Amino acid sequence: MKLTQYKKASVLALSAVLIAACGEDEAKTESVDEQKLSSLVKQTNYSTNFPPLFSDVIWGSTLDQQGTVRFDAAEQIPLYYVSKDGSNPPAVISNAVNTIEARLGNIFSDFTLVTEDLSVYRDNSLAHENVGNGSFNANEFKNSHGILGGLVIAQGTGFYSKGFSDSPQNMCANASMAPYDGSMALLIDPTSYTYAGDTLLWVNMGNGQCSWDSDIVVHEMAHAMGMYNHLDGYFGSWSTTAMDILATLYGNPAGTAYSSLVIKR
Ligand SMILES: [Zn+2]
Numbered sequence: 001m002k003l004t005q006y007k008k009a010s011v012l013a014l015s016a017v018l019i020a021a022c023g024e025d026e027a028k029t030e031s032v033d034e035q036k037l038s039s040l041v042k043q044t045n046y047s048t049n050f051p052p053l054f055s056d057v058i059w060g061s062t063l064d065q066q067g068t069v070r071f072d073a074a075e076q077i078p079l080y081y082v083s084k085d086g087s088n089p090p091a092v093i094s095n096a097v098n099t100i101e102a103r104l105g106n107i108f109s110d111f112t113l114v115t116e117d118l119s120v121y122r123d124n125s126l127a128h129e130n131v132g133n134g135s136f137n138a139n140e141f142k143n144s145h146g147i148l149g150g151l152v153i154a155q156g157t158g159f160y161s162k163g164f165s166d167s168p169q170n171m172c173a174n175a176s177m178a179p180y181d182g183s184m185a186l187l188i189d190p191t192s193y194t195y196a197g198d199t200l201l202w203v204n205m206g207n208g209q210c211s212w213d214s215d216i217v218v219h220e221m222a223h224a225m226g227m228y229n230h231l232d233g234y235f236g237s238w239s240t241t242a243m244d245i246l247a248t249l250y251g252n253p254a255g256t257a258y259s260s261l262v263i264k265r
Contacts, residue, residue, distance in 0.1 A: 028239045034263045040234055041245050042258035044227040045069065051184035051228060063188045067255040070226035071151075072194035078150030079108040082179075086115035093153055093205070096217035103243055104250050114145050118157055118179045130160040130168070130207035132180035142200060149198045151224055153217070154179055157204040172210035175203050175223035184228075193255030213237075222246050 032040065045068055047053050053063040063069075071077050079097065081089040088094075089111055097108055123133040142148065157179035160171045176184050179202055187196040201224040206212055215238035222242065226249050227235070234241045244265040251264035 028236055030241060032241055037244055037248060037263050038258060038261045040231055041248050041261055044229045044231055044245060045249060047228060051186050053186050053188050055188060055190040058185050058187050063190060067193060067257045068249055068252065069188050069193050070249055070254050073107045073250055076109040077107055079111050080114050080150060080152045081111045082114040082116055082118060082152055082154045084117035086113050089153065092214050093217055096214045096221060099218050100221060103247050118154055122180050129162055130158060130180060132178060136178045138178060138200065147200060149200050151201055151203060153203045155205050156208055158207040159204060160207040168207050168209035172207060172212050173205045173216050173220050175201060175220045178202060179204055
């Protein structure tokens, strides 16, 4: 049963990854009115099927979502950068964090550097794809690095499967629950409407066959932070309106009814 549910969720997640063939930049600098902005917050944050939201354990009771869900930002969201040599994140990544914090305040911790060769989790028999080999275990990863929850950024781990696109550029990066993985399911505290404290989400940048920039890093971080659904031109790789949406999501308490949001811009 669990496996079936997981596979179903994976398919849902992957279809969302596929839509991530973004690049629609028509509305990059357009500002929308308050009513439109509040409807866009709902459109991106309210989960109709992706990601599935649960209220006790993942694959337990489904959350009856009545308002916004997101990371708990009462304290700084722990931020990690994983590489095989323990190096600092490149500017293209740290600039993305700075872009978000310039608007939302200092909501992330400084980067904690994690040393691990993530390529051991890749299925190397599929040279032209970039998918996991099934060996990644989230709890083992967290335990071995003393991590509870937060956001992990890594390079080269973007999920790419030919089953979803012939173009690796169209699936260049994603946000998910694991490296080389496209799935996401979230456990939400039903009283606070924030992610469970042990929620660790991955921002996977690049698949070895594509190029990406700081806007795409912000875009994927925003997916993990609660902007789950793309928005017909208002999300793009990143945009003025997308930043207004993220600022509104984090500028109101988690659980705020979409109709009661105070717009932040
Ligand atoms: Zn996307």
